[in-house]
Each structure stands twice: as C-alpha cells, then as structure tokens.
Amino acid sequence: xSLPIITTFALLFSLLASGAWxxxxxxxxxxxxxxxFKSIPVDRILSQTVWNGLSSPELVALPLFILMSELLMRSRxxxxxxxxxxxxxxxxxxxxxxxxxxxxxFFALISGxxxxxxxxxxxxxxxxxxxxxxxxxxxxxxxxxxxxLGFLIPPSIIMIIYGVLSQTSVLKLFAAxxxxxxxxxxxxxxxxxxxxxxxxxRSEAIDENIWKDRLVNLPALTPFxxxxxxxxxxxxxxxxxxxxxxxxxxxxTLCIMLWEKSLNLKALMAALIxxxxxxxxxxxxxxxxxxxSTAMGFLxxxxxxxxxxxxxxxxxxxxxxxxxxVYIILGCFLEGMSLILxxxxxxxxxxxxxxxxxxxxxVFLIIVVELAQISPPVGMNLFVIQGLTGExxxxxxxxxxxxxxxxxxxxxxxxxxxxxxxxxxxLMG
Amino acid sequence: xxxxxxxxxxxxxxxxxxxxGIAILAIALMQVTEIIVRNAFDYxxxxxxEFASYLHIGAVFLAAGYTLRSGGHIRVTILQxxxxxxxxxxxxxxxxxxxxxxxxxxxxxxxxxxETGRTSGTVNDIPLAIPAFFMAFxxxxxxxxxxxxxxxxxxxxxxxxxxxxxxxxx
Amino acid sequence: xxxxxxxxxxxxxxxITKAVTEFTDDVKATTNGELDIITHPGGSLGFKGPDMFGAxxxxxxxxxxxxxxxxxxxxxxxxxxxxxxxxxxxxxxxKFGTFYxxxxxxxxxxxxxxxxxxxxxxxxxxxxxxxIETIDDMKNVKIRTFNKSTTEVFEAVGMTPVQLPxxxxxxSLASGAIDAVATSAASAVDGSxxxxxxxxxxxxxxxxxxxxxxxxxxxxxxxxxxxxxxxxLAKEFExxxxxxxxxxxxxxxxxxxxxxxxxxxxxxxxRAKFKELASPLREKEIKLMGPSARKVVDAFQxxx
Ligand code: NA
Ligand code: NA
Numbered sequence: 057x058s059l060p061i062i063t064t065f066a067l068l069f070s071l072l073a074s075g076a077w078x079x080x081x082x083x084x085x086x087x088x089x090x091x092x093f094k095s096i097p098v099d100r101i102l103s104q105t106v107w108n109g110l111s112s113p114e115l116v117a118l119p120l121f122i123l124m125s126e127l128l129m130r131s132r133x134x135x136x137x138x139x140x141x142x143x144x145x146x147x148x149x150x151x152x153x154x155x156x157x158x159x160x161x162f163f164a165l166i167s168g169x170x171x172x173x174x175x176x177x178x179x180x181x182x183x184x185x186x187x188x189x190x191x192x193x194x195x196x197x198x199x200x201x202x203x204x205l206g207f208l209i210p211p212s213i214i215m216i217i218y219g220v221l222s223q224t225s226v227l228k229l230f231a232a233x234x235x236x237x238x239x240x241x242x243x244x245x246x247x248x249x250x251x252x253x254x255x256x257x258r259s260e261a262i263d264e265n266i267w268k269d270r271l272v273n274l275p276a277l278t279p280f281x282x283x284x285x286x287x288x289x290x291x292x293x294x295x296x297x298x299x300x301x302x303x304x305x306x307x308x309t310l311c312i313m314l315w316e317k318s319l320n321l322k323a324l325m326a327a328l329i330x331x332x333x334x335x336x337x338x339x340x341x342x343x344x345x346x347x348x349s350t351a352m353g354f355l356x357x358x359x360x361x362x363x364x365x366x367x368x369x370x371x372x373x374x375x376x377x378x379x380x381x382v383y384i385i386l387g388c389f390l391e392g393m394s395l396i397l398x399x400x401x402x403x404x405x406x407x408x409x410x411x412x413x414x415x416x417x418x419v420f421l422i423i424v425v426e427l428a429q430i431s432p433p434v435g436m437n438l439f440v441i442q443g444l445t446g447e448x449x450x451x452x453x454x455x456x457x458x459x460x461x462x463x464x465x466x467x468x469x470x471x472x473x474x475x476x477x478x479x480x481x482x483l484m485g
Numbered sequence: 486x487x488x489x490x491x492x493x494x495x496x497x498x499x500x501x502x503x504x505x506g507i508a509i510l511a512i513a514l515m516q517v518t519e520i521i522v523r524n525a526f527d528y529x530x531x532x533x534x535e536f537a538s539y540l541h542i543g544a545v546f547l548a549a550g551y552t553l554r555s556g557g558h559i560r561v562t563i564l565q566x567x568x569x570x571x572x573x574x575x576x577x578x579x580x581x582x583x584x585x586x587x588x589x590x591x592x593x594x595x596x597x598x599x600e601t602g603r604t605s606g607t608v609n610d611i612p613l614a615i616p617a618f619f620m621a622f623x624x625x626x627x628x629x630x631x632x633x634x635x636x637x638x639x640x641x642x643x644x645x646x647x648x649x650x651x652x653x654x655x
Numbered sequence: 656x657x658x659x660x661x662x663x664x665x666x667x668x669x670x671i672t673k674a675v676t677e678f679t680d681d682v683k684a685t686t687n688g689e690l691d692i693i694t695h696p697g698g699s700l701g702f703k704g705p706d707m708f709g710a711x712x713x714x715x716x717x718x719x720x721x722x723x724x725x726x727x728x729x730x731x732x733x734x735x736x737x738x739x740x741x742x743x744x745x746x747x748x749x750k751f752g753t754f755y756x757x758x759x760x761x762x763x764x765x766x767x768x769x770x771x772x773x774x775x776x777x778x779x780x781x782x783x784x785x786x787i788e789t790i791d792d793m794k795n796v797k798i799r800t801f802n803k804s805t806t807e808v809f810e811a812v813g814m815t816p817v818q819l820p821x822x823x824x825x826x827s828l829a830s831g832a833i834d835a836v837a838t839s840a841a842s843a844v845d846g847s848x849x850x851x852x853x854x855x856x857x858x859x860x861x862x863x864x865x866x867x868x869x870x871x872x873x874x875x876x877x878x879x880x881x882x883x884x885x886x887x888l889a890k891e892f893e894x895x896x897x898x899x900x901x902x903x904x905x906x907x908x909x910x911x912x913x914x915x916x917x918x919x920x921x922x923x924x925x926r927a928k929f930k931e932l933a934s935p936l937r938e939k940e941i942k943l944m945g946p947s948a949r950k951v952v953d954a955f956q957x958x959x
Contacts, residue, residue, distance in 0.1 A: 071579065072560075072561045073561060073563060073564055074564075074575055074576055074579045075560055075561060075562055075564060075565065075572055075573075075575065075576030075579075076560065076576050076579040076580040076583065077553070077558040077559065077560045077580055078558070078559045078560055078561070079558065080579075080580045080583040080584060080587075081560075081583075083583050083586075083587060084579070084582075084583045087583065087586060096714065096715060096716075097713060097714060097715065098590075099586065099589065099590035099593060099594075100590070100593070100594065100713050100715055101715050102586075102587065102590045103590045103591045103593070103594030104594065104701075104702070104706060104709075104710070104715065105701040105702075106587075106591070107542065107594070107617070107620070108701055108702065108703050108706065109701070110538075110541060110542045110545055111538045111539070111541075111542055112538070112820075113534050113537065113538050113820035113822070113823070114820060114822045114823070115538075115541065116512060116534075116537045116538060116541050119509045119512070119541055119544060119545075120509070120512060120513055120516075122509075123509050123510065123513065211826075219825065222666075224847075225825070225847045225850055226825045226826050226829070227825070227826070227829045227850065290520070291830055292830055293830070293831070294830045294831025294832050295520055295524050295830075295832065296520045296830070296832055297819060297823040297826055297827040297830065297832050299823060300516050300519070300520055300832075302513075303512065303513040303514075303515075303516035303517050303520070304516075304517060304520065306510075306513035306517075307513060307514070307517045325503070325506075327506075328503065328506025328507060328509070328510060329502055329503065329506055329551075330506075331506050331509050331510075332502045332503075332505035332506040332509065332544060332547075332548035332551070332552070333502070333548060333551070333552045333555065333557040334557070335505070335509060335541075335544055335545055335548065336505065336544070336545050336546070336547075336548035336549050336551075336552045336557070336558075337552055337557050337558055337559060339541070339544075339545030340545060340546075340549060340558070341559070343545070346701055347701070349701065350700055350701030350702075353660075353695060353699060353700045353701065354660060354700070356693070358699075359693070400697065400699070404667070433561055439559045442559060443557065443559075448562070449559070449561060449562075450563070523797070523815070523817065527795040527797075527815045528815060529797070529815055529816065529817040529818070531806065531816070531818050532818075533818070534818050534819065534820060535818070597713075601729070603709070603728050603729060604727075604728040605705070605728050606705055606725060606726065606727040606728030606729070606734075606803075607728075607802070607803065607818070608802075608803045608806050608807075608818065610728070610803070613728070
C-alpha cells in the first residue's frame with residue numbers, strides 16, 4: 057500500500073516543480089499512478105471524471121459568481137462600497153485593511169463560493185490598499201483568509217454538497233455557519249489590528265470630519281443594497297434556488313450598470329473575456345482534481361488512511377487533532393470539493409462513532425476545506441490572488457501563513473466548544 | 486511562418502474565448518428567464534439546468550487555449566530562476582504530453598457518445614456527443630496553443646501575450 | 656485475491672448501499688476471500704448514477720449498481736418498468752420482472768455485462784406542503800421531478816414540474832421555490848423532508864428498479880467454481896431483498912410520520928384520473944422503445 061502513496065506524492069511534486077500548469081500536473085499524477093498500478097482504461101476514466109466533475113449542476117453558480125465580480129469591477133457603484141466602508145474602519149488599528157474582512161463578510165452573504173468572494177472583493181480592495189501604501193503581504197493574506205468566509209457564511213456551495221452527502225439538513229448547516237463565520241471575521245480583524253506595523257508610515261486622509269465622511273458616503277451603498285436585497289428577496293421569498301440566485305445577481309448588476317451608464321459593449325466584452333479566463337482556470341483545476349480523487353479512490357488511498365486512523369483507538373479530541381493534520385496534508389494537494397467527496401464516506405462513520413454531531417462536523421469540514429483553499433501548492437484562493445496580483449505563489453503562501461495558524465486554532469476552539477456551532481441549529485428543532 | 490501560425494491560432498483561441506464568455510452570460514439570462522416565467526406564469530422550462538451544465542463545461546474548455554496564451558493558468562515557477570529557457574521548454578513539453586493525452590481521451594469519449602447515440606436520458610434527451618465535442622475542441626485548442634508555445638520558446642519569440650486584455654486586465 | 660471496486664451513487668446509510676454491501680460481504684465469505692469487492696458509496700469514486708451502465712460496459716469498474724430508469728440514455732428500453740402507471744404495486748413489479756428479465760439480460764449481454772441481481776425501490780410518492788384531495792388542488796403546484804415519465808404525468812394533471820438537481824431540492828423547499836417533490840420515502844428520509852413538507856401521498860406513478868451487473872471480461876477471469884458460487888449467492892439474495900422492501904418502506908414512513916408528516920391517501924377517483932392521463936404518454940413511449948418492449952408489456956398485461 058505504501059508504494060502507490062509514495063509514487064503518487066513523488067509524481068505530484070516532480071510534475072508541479074516541472075512548471076507544467078497545475079491542472080495538467082494533477083491530471084498527470086492521476087494518469088501516471090493509474091497506469092502503473094491498475095489495468096483499467098485510464099483515458100476513458102479521465103474523460104468521464106473530467107466530464108462529471110464539471111457537469112455537477114451545483115457548480116454552475118461558480119462561473120456566474122465570477123461573471124458578477126468581473127462586472128462589479130467595471131461598475132462605478134462598487135467603488136462606492138469601498139468609499140462607504142472606508143471612513144468607518146479608517147480609525148481602527150489596521151485601517152483600511154479591514155475593508156478586506158468587512159467586504160468579504162458582506163459579499164459572502166450573496167456568494168456561495170470562496171474563490172468568487174476572494175476575487176470580487178480583491179479586485180476592489182487590493183488596488184486601493186496598494187495605492188495607499190498598505191503592506192501588500194498583509195493585504196493579500198487577510199484577503200485570502202477573509203475570502204474563505206464565502207463558504208462559512210451562507211449561502212454556501214460546499215454546505216449544500218456536504219448536506220446532500222451526509223444526509224444532514226442544509227438549512228441547519230447554513231444556520232450553523234453564521235456564528236463561526238462572524239467569529240472568524242472578528243478574529244481576522246483583531247489580527248489585522250495587531251499585525252499592521254506600517255500604519256505610521258502611511259499618510260491617511262485627514263479625518264477631522266469623519267462623521268461627515270461616514271454619512272455622506274452612505275448613499276453610495278444604495279446599488280449594493282439593491283443588489284443584496286434583490287438577492288435575498290429572490291432567495292428567501294421562494295422565487296429562486298440558491299444557485300439560480302447567482303444568475304439573479306448577474307442580471308441585477310447588469311441593470312444597475314446600465315442605469316449608472318458604466319456598461320458599454322467594450323466593458324461587457326472585457327468582462328466576458330475575464331470571466332471565461334477565470335472560469336477556465338478554476339474549472340480545469342476542479343475537473344483535474346476530481347480525476348485525481350477518482351484515481352486515489354481506485355488506488356485505495358483513502359481506505360488505507362482511514363484504516364490506519366481507526367487502528368489508533370483515539371479519544372474524540374485526539375481524533376479531531378489527527379483529522380486536522382490529515383486534512384491539512386491532503387488539502388495541500390486537493391481542491392476543497394474533491395477533498396469532501398473523497399474523504400466523507402470514510403471519515404463520517406469515524407466521527408459519528410466518536411460522538412460528534414453531523415452538523416458540527418459539517419462546519420469543521422468547511423473550515424478545513426477553507427484551510428485547503430489557502431494552503432500551497434494547490435489552493436484556490438491563492439490562485440485567485442495570484443491571478444489578481446501576479447505575485448509569486450510562494451509570496452502569497454507566506455502572507456497567508458499567520459491566517460492559516462489562526463484558523464487551525466479556531467478549529468480546535470470549535471472542537472472544545474461545539475455549542476458555538478450547534479447553538480443556532482438547535483433552535484430550529 | 487511561425488508568425489502567421491501564431492496569428493491564426495491566437496485568433497481562433499480568442500474567438501473561442503468570446504464564445505465561452507457569452508455561454509456563461511447565456512446561463513445567467515436563461516436562468517433568470519426561467520425564474521420569471523416560473524413565478525409569473527407557473528411554467529418551468531425543463532432544459533435550463535441541463536443546458537447550464539453543458540454551457541459551463543463547454544465554456545471551461547473553449548477558453549483554455551486563450552487562458553494559456555494570456556498567462557491565466559496557474560503554475561509553480563520555483564525552478565525558473567536556474568535556467569529560464571530550459572525551464573520553459575521543459576514545462577511546455579511535460580504539459581504538451583499530458584494535454585495531448587487529455588485531448589485524445591476526450592475525442593475518443595465524444596466519439597463513443599456519437600457512436601452509441603448516447604443521450605442524457607432526461608426529459609430533454611440531449612445527444613451527449615454535442616457538448617462532448619465542444620469539450621474536445623477546447624482541449625485540442627489548448628494542445629495546439631502548447632505546440633505554438635514550444636515553437637515560440639525555442640525561437641525566442643514572446644510566448645505569452647494578451648492584447649485583448651490591455652490595461653483593463655486584472 | 657482479486658479486488659473489485661463497486662461504485663454506488665447513493666449515500667452510505669441508504670438501503671440500497673446497505674443491501675449491496677451485505678451482498679459483497681457474502682461474496683467475500685463464500686469465495687473464501689478470493690474475490691474482495693470494495694464498495695464506494697456516495698459517488699466517492701467519481702461516477703454518477705447515469706454513468707454506471709457505460710462504466711461497467713467499458714470496464715472502468717468490474718461491477719456496478721445502477722438505477723435502470725437513469726440509464727435510458729444508453730438504451731430507452733431500460734426505462735420500461737418505470738413507465739407511468741404500467742405497474743400498480745410491488746407485487747406487480749415482481750411479476751413484471753419475470754417477463755422483463757429476459758429482455759434485460761439480452762440488453763446487458765449485448766453491452767458486455769451480466770446481471771447478478773435486481774433490487775426495487777419502495778413506492779413512489781409525492782411530498783407536498785399543502786393537502787391534496789382533488790385534481791384541482793394540484794393546479795400549479797411546483798413539483799420537483801427527476802425523470803421523463805414522471806415529469807409528463809405531473810404536467811398532464813396540471814402541476815408545474817420543475818427540473819432541479821437533488822442538491823438544490825432541500826434549499827429550494829426551504830425557500831419555497833418548489834412546493835412538492837416526487838420521490839420515495841427512503842429519499843425523503845435522506846433529505847429530512849419533514850422540515851419543509853407536510854403531506855405524503857402514495858401516487859405510485861412509477862416504479863424503480865436497480866440492477867447490480869458485472870463486466871463480462873472480469874467475470875470470465877473468475878474461476879468456474881467462484882462464478883457458480885456467486886451466481887448461487889445472487890439467486891438466493893435477490894428474493895430476500897425484494898421481500899425486505901415493504902418493511903423498509905414501512906419503517907421509513909414511520910420515521911416521516913413520527914416527525915409530524917401526514918400520510919394521506921389518494922382517492923380511487925384521483926388515481927383513476929392519473930391513470931387515464933398517463934395512458935397515452937405511456938403508449939407513446941412504448942412505441943418509441945420498439946416491438947421487443949411491446950412484447951414484454953403485452954405478455955405482462957395478458958397475465959395480469
Ligand atoms: Na456564502
Ligand atoms: Na491547498
């Protein structure tokens with residue numbers, strides 16, 4: 057059993073290091089290890105799983121959320137969001153870095169995906185923060201971390217998938233994500249306050265009239281509020297399903313842009329090209345990750361690992377600690393959705409046997425998936441930020457490290473105080 | 486020769502990328518129409534979800550070539566510092582091998598769908614060969630673009646360009 | 656020992672998964688561990704429901720479990736037993752099987768596979784937010800359906816069938832984007848339907864059967880002795896599973912009613928209306944499937 061594991065990891069490292077694009081490397085690992093250890097038609101499995109990975113209807117929301125962020129980036133009103141939040145966080149220690157966290161928290165309420173949240177908010181904030189002399193490491197790191205709120209704060213694509221696979225109530229899962237999501241946002245803001253060392257070298261706007269600034273800029277939020285309320289009405293008024301809601305936000309954004317005259321054919325075409333590029337980049341990684349997870353399933357890797365774990369006879373808290381470690385390692389190489397699909401059938405029985413609640417485990421899993429989103433070499437949010445800034449993956453990964461540690465601590469906090477997660481859903485009966 | 490070929494391949498990739506973007510916009514418009522019709526007229530179009538998935542698959546693959554050309558795909562470049570040109574050639578060769586395998590696999594897949602007349606078996610009963618061939622075409626474009634990149638690298642021509650993203654790129 | 660992978664589209668606690676796992680355990684025991692079949696539930700091997708027939712045919716997996724009505728894209732005749740109001744009860748479904756099985760065996764053999772055993776799903780029902788007594792109560796009720804025949808029947812009685820992926824069903828119920836779902840009690844338990852829906856009606860518009868089949872290349876690689884053991888085991892296993900389905904349905908229905916759902920009844924009038932409206936749709940489908948399907952239906956109806 058150790059031979060397939062070693063081969064797979066060796067292939068992964070050498071293909072990634074060769075500089076071949078990530079999605080092709082992942083495909084190469086799957087092709088290579090299946091050809092070596094199994095006598096099955098690899099090409100047929102490859103095409104079938106790539107097709108399946110992408111034809112998941114739940115996934116359709118992803119390109120739509122990307123399209124929305126591409127449009128938003130070319131709109132005028134999204135600058136208003138930044139202008140409106142800015143005077144409120146300006147005086148906090150850490151200043152405008154908080155726009156990353158506050159922006160992502162708001163955006164998470166309309167977006168079900170963490171990559172889309174990172175991309176949409178990053179497009180607005182990173183440029184502004186850079187122009188105002190903020191530390192780029194801190195800006196990127198907090199953005200990558202806050203972007204993960206896209207999964208934790210409902211609506212959430214991953215929660216829907218987990219709910220279906222584990223036969224848990226998606227609504228309860230949505231409710232369970234709210235308190236941990238807000239706590240994580242708060243934690244990130246506290247971290248920003250302590251970590252921002254460049255504040256004395258920055259020239260901030262004079263803020264004698266801060267209350268005037270705060271109030272004068274509030275109307276700039278109107279289009280954003282229209283967008284959010286349109287979405288919430290569609291969703292909670294029973295007009296649309298969560299994935300369809302992504303389409304509604306695209307169309308509302310288009311309408312607002314027409315109204316504010318920021319939409320012309322050239323901008324639309326540029327937005328479409330941008331959307332296609334990001335959708336292709338993310339889609340191909342998801343497709344190849346689902347092939348790789350199938351390949352690992354055929355090689356029996358997940359069974360081998362879970363068999364090993366259950367042979368240890370761990371206490372519940374030790375089990376969680378071990379799972380965190382295993383998920384962090386797997387999360388380095390796998391994309392979040394595959395991570396869940398691959399491991400859930402094996403881990404869920406272990407976790408329920410240890411006495412943990414399925415809803416609690418859902419939130420736990422979403423946070424470890426978020427860790428996977430921000431850990432190199434395969435991390436969706438890192439890729440999104442690389443797409444936005446052109447920075448080296450290593451630099452971005454370094455900037456995320458403190459956030460990563462904070463989130464790991466947060467997972468253990470949730471393991472010790474599961475009520476944080478289970479309180480809201482328990483009210484639902 | 487390479488210059489002419491480059492122009493041709495880039496042009497096809499760009500058009501495919503526009504089609505990809507339009508496909509994603511079409512998903513949004515189609516779903517919103519469905520939501521309006523369903524709530525206002527109590528009728529639901531049975532094809533919306535299914536078409537949306539196919540449009541998504543098609544979009545992901547059709548844009549692959551242009552995304553490569555414009556530097557939109559992600560990779561690890563730790564070893565680039567040792568010898569830039571050798572690194573580029575090596576990376577492109579590895580990628581080309583895998584991409585060729587992928588394209589051929591998907592072509593075979595699409596052809597099998599065509600041969601067996603496999604349909605989706607849903608209310609709409611779409612022949613799956615149609616979306617599968619779009620997917621295969623996109624994969625082929627990616628492979629061709631990788632061949633171009635290899636030629637461009639060897640002949641010291643610029644191998645990444647994105648004229649249509651200009652300063653509006655992010 | 657030979658190792659086979661068996662993908663399942665259903666969650667680990669679903670009764671189909673449990674039954675198939677019981678079978679694979681038995682296989683391991685009777686073959687003295689010479690054949691070890693590993694089940695991969697919940698789509699964890701990357702295959703989806705409608706892929707299974709092709710996956711076994713092309714040898715992607717040696718053995719697979721498939722819902723017949725999901726495989727109609729490969730051969731429309733695989734949807735024969737699921738035609739609306741062709742079959743009235745589980746008993747009739749079992750009887751239909753005796754006429755249908757030779758055709759199924761033929762289709763499977765042509766596609767390089769062999770059927771080991773079949774297992775049925777419990778009664779199809781509709782789960783609604785509002786009580787339904789007459790056909791007028793069904794007007795414009797947005798119901799989630801999943802296959803062609805079900806969709807057409809509900810459209811014919813004036814409902815609004817909505818095609819949604821299973822993953823969207825629960826959130827759409829929560830938001831009220833749909834008001835009803837057509838499925839079995841087992842799936843209703845999977846989706847905790849009591850959170851959003853109040854009533855259950857045994858419409859029994861169609862019946863579903865799963866097939867566990869094995870790729871012939873892999874099968875022929877087994878020793879004659881093991882082939883015989885597995886065949887004997889499947890023969891013994893099949894009636895046992897069929898006999899357990901009513902019990903499963905009763906226990907799932909109890910779970911649903913314990914959570915406060917009301918188990919309603921369909922009046923004879925209403926069911927007759929359903930049948931009447933479904934009949935032309937069914938005839939159209941049988942015609943499309945060709946004479947071999949027609950023959951099975953005729954033989955079944957003559958004997959019934
Ligand atoms: Na969200
Ligand atoms: Na990662």
